[in-house]
Amino acid sequence: MSDFGIWAMIGFWVSAIGGIAMAVTWANAKNKNPASRKLLEKSLKNRLEAGELSQSEYDRKVSDLTGD
Secondary structure, three states: OOHHHHHHHHHHHHHHHHHHHHHHHHHHHHOOOOOOHHHHHHHHHHHHHOOOOOHHHHHHHHHHHHOO
């Protein structure tokens, strides 16, 4: 095998493995919420007080946040 063939093979595998690693990292980061749970609960409380949410909607959304 020529020198070009070896470098082409190495480049291919580095690109393939790097692409898979980047895809997994991107997919995991996509599921993360940048807002803290405390901030989200405060926002829900404000919406409840403003009448935008009913008490049952508020309870359901807070339980969704806490995972209960």
